[in-house]
Amino acid sequence: MIAKVICYALIGLEGVPVEVETDVNRGVPAYEMVGLPDTAVKESKERVRSALKNSGLLFPMNKITVNFAPADIKKEGASFDLAIAVSLLKASEQLIGADISDTVFLGELALNGDLRPIAGLLPILISAKAHGFTRFVIPAANAKEARFLGGAEIYPAESLSAVVSHLVGAEEIAPLEMVEYAAASGIKYSADLKFVKGQPIARRALEVAVAGGHNLLMVGPPGTGKTMLARCLPTIMPDLSFDEALEITKIHSVAGILDEEGIVTERPFRTPHHTATTVSMCGGGNRVVHPGEISLAHGGVLFLDELPEYKRSTLEALRQPLEDGKITVSRAGGTYTYPARFMLCASMNPCPCGNYGSANLVCTCTPSEIRNYRKKVSGPLLDRIDLQVEVDNISYDDLTASSAGEDSAAVKERVNEARRIQRTRFAGSGLSVNAAMGEREIGEFCTLSRESEKILRDAFERMHLSARARARIIKVSRTIADLDMSENILPKHVFEAVSYRLQEKL
Amino acid sequence: MTAYTEEERALIWLCACSGLEVRECCTLFRAADGDPVKLFREFEKFAGPVIKKERNGLYKEGNCQTREEELSAALAHMERCGYFAVTAVSADFPEPLVYADPPLVLFGQGRRELLKRQMFCIVGSRTTPSWAFKLGTALSEALSREFVIVTGLAEGGDLAAVRGALGSGNLVSVLPCGLDECYPADHTEIKREIAKKGLLLSERPFAEKVRPGAFQARNRILAGLSVGTLVLSAGEKSGTLITAGKALQYGRDVFAIPYNPGIVQGVGCNNLIKAGACLVSGAEDILAAYGKEAPSAAPEGLTEDEAQALSVLRQEGELHAAVLAEKLGKPAFEVAAILSSLELKGLAAKSGGNRYAIV
Numbered sequence A: 001m002i003a004k005v006i007c008y009a010l011i012g013l014e015g016v017p018v019e020v021e022t023d024v025n026r027g028v029p030a031y032e033m034v035g036l037p038d039t040a041v042k043e044s045k046e047r048v049r050s051a052l053k054n055s056g057l058l059f060p061m062n063k064i065t066v067n068f069a070p071a072d073i074k075k076e077g078a079s080f081d082l083a084i085a086v087s088l089l090k091a092s093e094q095l096i097g098a099d100i101s102d103t104v105f106l107g108e109l110a111l112n113g114d115l116r117p118i119a120g121l122l123p124i125l126i127s128a129k130a131h132g133f134t135r136f137v138i139p140a141a142n143a144k145e146a147r148f149l150g151g152a153e154i155y156p157a158e159s160l161s162a163v164v165s166h167l168v169g170a171e172e173i174a175p176l177e178m179v180e181y182a183a184a185s186g187i188k189y190s191a192d193l194k195f196v197k198g199q200p201i202a203r204r205a206l207e208v209a210v211a212g213g214h215n216l217l218m219v220g221p222p223g224t225g226k227t228m229l230a231r232c233l234p235t236i237m238p239d240l241s242f243d244e245a246l247e248i249t250k251i252h253s254v255a256g257i258l259d260e261e262g263i264v265t266e267r268p269f270r271t272p273h274h275t276a277t278t279v280s281m282c283g284g285g286n287r288v289v290h291p292g293e294i295s296l297a298h299g300g301v302l303f304l305d306e307l308p309e310y311k312r313s314t315l316e317a318l319r320q321p322l323e324d325g326k327i328t329v330s331r332a333g334g335t336y337t338y339p340a341r342f343m344l345c346a347s348m349n350p351c352p353c354g355n356y357g358s359a360n361l362v363c364t365c366t367p368s369e370i371r372n373y374r375k376k377v378s379g380p381l382l383d384r385i386d387l388q389v390e391v392d393n394i395s396y397d398d399l400t401a402s403s404a405g406e407d408s409a410a411v412k413e414r415v416n417e418a419r420r421i422q423r424t425r426f427a428g429s430g431l432s433v434n435a436a437m438g439e440r441e442i443g444e445f446c447t448l449s450r451e452s453e454k455i456l457r458d459a460f461e462r463m464h465l466s467a468r469a470r471a472r473i474i475k476v477s478r479t480i481a482d483l484d485m486s487e488n489i490l491p492k493h494v495f496e497a498v499s500y501r502l503q504e505k506l
Numbered sequence B: 001m002t003a004y005t006e007e008e009r010a011l012i013w014l015c016a017c018s019g020l021e022v023r024e025c026c027t028l029f030r031a032a033d034g035d036p037v038k039l040f041r042e043f044e045k046f047a048g049p050v051i052k053k054e055r056n057g058l059y060k061e062g063n064c065q066t067r068e069e070e071l072s073a074a075l076a077h078m079e080r081c082g083y084f085a086v087t088a089v090s091a092d093f094p095e096p097l098v099y100a101d102p103p104l105v106l107f108g109q110g111r112r113e114l115l116k117r118q119m120f121c122i123v124g125s126r127t128t129p130s131w132a133f134k135l136g137t138a139l140s141e142a143l144s145r146e147f148v149i150v151t152g153l154a155e156g157g158d159l160a161a162v163r164g165a166l167g168s169g170n171l172v173s174v175l176p177c178g179l180d181e182c183y184p185a186d187h188t189e190i191k192r193e194i195a196k197k198g199l200l201l202s203e204r205p206f207a208e209k210v211r212p213g214a215f216q217a218r219n220r221i222l223a224g225l226s227v228g229t230l231v232l233s234a235g236e237k238s239g240t241l242i243t244a245g246k247a248l249q250y251g252r253d254v255f256a257i258p259y260n261p262g263i264v265q266g267v268g269c270n271n272l273i274k275a276g277a278c279l280v281s282g283a284e285d286i287l288a289a290y291g292k293e294a295p296s297a298a299p300e301g302l303t304e305d306e307a308q309a310l311s312v313l314r315q316e317g318e319l320h321a322a323v324l325a326e327k328l329g330k331p332a333f334e335v336a337a338i339l340s341s342l343e344l345k346g347l348a349a350k351s352g353g354n355r356y357a358i359v
Helices: A039-054 A081-091 A121-130 A140-146 A160-167 A200-212 A226-231 A242-255 A278-282 A312-316 A319-324 A367-375 A379-383 A408-425 A439-445 A450-463 A467-483 A491-499 B006-016 B022-031 B036-041 B043-050 B067-081 B112-116 B130-143 B157-166 B185-197 B214-225 B240-249 B264-274 B283-289 B304-316 B321-328 B332-344
Strands: A002-011 A014-025 A030-034 A063-069 A103-105 A135-139 A153-157 A216-219 A301-304 A326-331 A334-339 A343-348 A387-390 B084-087 B105-110 B119-123 B148-151 B171-174 B199-202 B228-231 B253-256 B318-320 B348-352 B355-358
Touching: A002 A081, A002 A121, A014 A081, A014 A121, A030 A039, A039 A081, A063 A081, A081 A103, A081 A160, A121 A135, A121 A140, A121 A242, A135 A140, A140 A153, A153 A160, A200 A216, A200 A226, A200 A343, A200 A387, A200 A408, A200 A467, A200 B321, A200 B332, A216 A226, A226 A301, A226 A343, A242 A334, A278 A312, A312 A379, A319 A326, A379 A467, A408 A467, A439 A467, A450 A467, A450 A491, A450 B332, A467 A491, A491 B332, B006 B022, B006 B036, B006 B067, B006 B084, B006 B105, B022 B036, B022 B043, B036 B043, B084 B112, B105 B112, B105 B185, B112 B199, B119 B130, B119 B157, B119 B214, B119 B240, B130 B148, B130 B157, B130 B283, B130 B348, B148 B157, B148 B214, B157 B171, B157 B185, B171 B185, B171 B214, B185 B199, B214 B240, B228 B240, B228 B264, B228 B283, B240 B253, B240 B264, B253 B264, B253 B283, B304 B318, B304 B321, B304 B332, B304 B355, B318 B321, B321 B332, B321 B355, B332 B348, B332 B355
Parallel strands: A002 A103, A030 A063, A103 A135, A135 A153, A216 A343, A216 A387, A301 A343, B119 B148, B119 B228, B148 B171, B171 B199, B228 B253
Antiparallel strands: A002 A014, A014 A063, A326 A334, B084 B105, B105 B199, B318 B355, B348 B355
16 A cells, blocks of 8 residues: 655755655565655664554564655655654554645654654744645644744644554644744843943944944954953844744754744854854755854854954855845755845954054054954955944043943834834835945935035045945944934034044054 | 266166175275276276175176176166166265265156255154054145155155155155165055155165165165154164164254153154154144244134034043043044044044044
8 A cells, every 4th residue: 555645855944845655565575765865864764663663553564665756856864754654654554544645744753752853843834834734743842943833733742652643533632832923022131231331432333233234343452342242232133023033943943953942032143163164154064055154143143253363265255145145055965045144243353462552552563464464354345344343441440430331222222213214214125224225225315415425525535445435434324313313414423434443554 | 868977877887786785885986086987997906805705796787798788787777667876976966965974876766856955854663653643644744845755665654754745745765675676565556656756765776675784774864865853653772763863973853752651652752852852743843943934724613512522632632432422421422423523624533442642
């Protein structure tokens, strides 16, 4: 008898339906798998055999053929175990009367018959639902991830025997209770701006950067709190909408890094070490293409500490995703596209010894050393970082007033307001933040008064700015004006934007 | 082609083709009783006893066999590159240099007429702090209206002087290497611009790279050309102090800008002032020393906030933007905007991190 069961394979973030067909025939006992299964799928033979036996079920001593259709996509991973087991049971007539035709079975089997969680469940469920499937049997350990799907019957099962008793009607599994996504206002980030002492200029730069979606570079000596400031970025970013949360969860699910919660409610904060390879940063792998750090940072912050220490090639690879908001990785096994719309926050020292420009410490670097150090970050990459701010330490004696600043919530409110203004402005144009503006939009939305225009011109002459720096300054002034709720870009906004730049090169 | 007299041609050969040190050239010159033509014709006779060290063949221009051929090859190279040579026997050899260990020949590229003008030297160490850099640029700009500014080509103080004077073209940059070379190498663009608008000088053979002692020798020319020398920055043992020392030795004036005690880039400057150098806080200090008048500063159109910030900054000299914000009772980002405005007006400068200083 032939049995057909639906299962899903993942290609990037997309689920693709796979039919598991099992034929149990008379003949010399054999167990064959066809239809482009990879090693982990082939190994499921043994898992399924043991799981069946240890669940008190019968493993047929006949000629068994398992086929995966369509045959042209490569099937990977252990998520087919449950579907194979169920189809085997059905084909060997151990599931009399059970209707399995429109149910999707997902899960990995342990040798004792328990169901293990699988990576990438949520993207599979979302794709399957879009394909019209509404009934799912999933590992109980994946339940939290699935409960936000809505509009589907989902049965979380502990083991293969539980699945069988559910299917034959002996003991029904209670369908999963769906949960409405609530914008997680109650989340507790461990960082908060109120813990940052002093640093009014850097705090403001953070606020401007988040309000306009600008990338940020902080330059300062070691120990001035650059990392701490960066960690505060997610706390002042707008709350995740359900769609955003779902998209981030999909990526994290594929990468297998989802936590207990099941859905990502906090904006990600990724800090790859500077030894990170290009592949770990952008995504890759020899068979399955795993999302890289930039995709894991999607919707959140990618923090690159000590920017010049990263490999040049790794940094250059960021340029295209920074522009497009996604990364396409091509491998022999296929081409995968992952979203990668992240805010880049980088930090670096002003010179190799770290003391250049310091008030009381002596820099021991030669000009050429400093130049070489700064040259490690290429111009094109710097051009994609709108805000460049110096972070330095002031001794406590210099600051007399209680310098405990606002907390993140207050800043976030202003950010939300500025974002709202931007959404209204860009309605229908496909943009959402000022940082995404191109030359055309700058011309349309950033008209400068004659006075502001003159300031910019002066700034160019005095500070030897590049033409690309002009666009950067204008975009940042637009954001500052938005924070100020000003329709027009006033001179003071331009002046402030001009102040967010580094001390000129030597 | 510039016509050179026979004496000039002999000196050009000696300095460009003989491959001898400048010092050795001078010794030979004296041994030949100051007659370059005699020296040129009977070089072996004079060189034998004076040049004691055995050399593995003297420097040859191409595959030239004779001195005459070498000379014409050198002259052709000069013609090709637009160089000229001013020799100790030329009419326009800068007069102040005559009393200051003069080189026998100066090779030049650019505006030769600058050699006749009064010159003033501005130097500073490579690690000139940015406020001093800006001040130096401003001083150089103001002084270049009255003097030809003499300086080097390095980063820091030299570059400040170049930036200030390049606009008027009243600029002489003396290289420690030959005119074909550029040191530091990434200042090629600036060097080309100086050759176009101002004047490049070098006493070295065209293709010579920087050699040990070249900077000290170059610094004596800087000091020797100028009526006075301004030191923008100098550590305790900075090379710029050699220039200042030479200026004193030649009886020229030395000026220095003052530094806060404890700033390492300024220890040398403060030491110079202690030893009697003129303290400079503006171009008028230098102009007055030579009986010239400073042009009146342009009136400043400052807003009330800017004037207030500037007056606090003037009291403190240098302040962190956050501290200034606290003193003014304004949010830091507003103060950042005010400071940018002052910076654009040339009244303040970022001096490192988020600290600002008056200019």
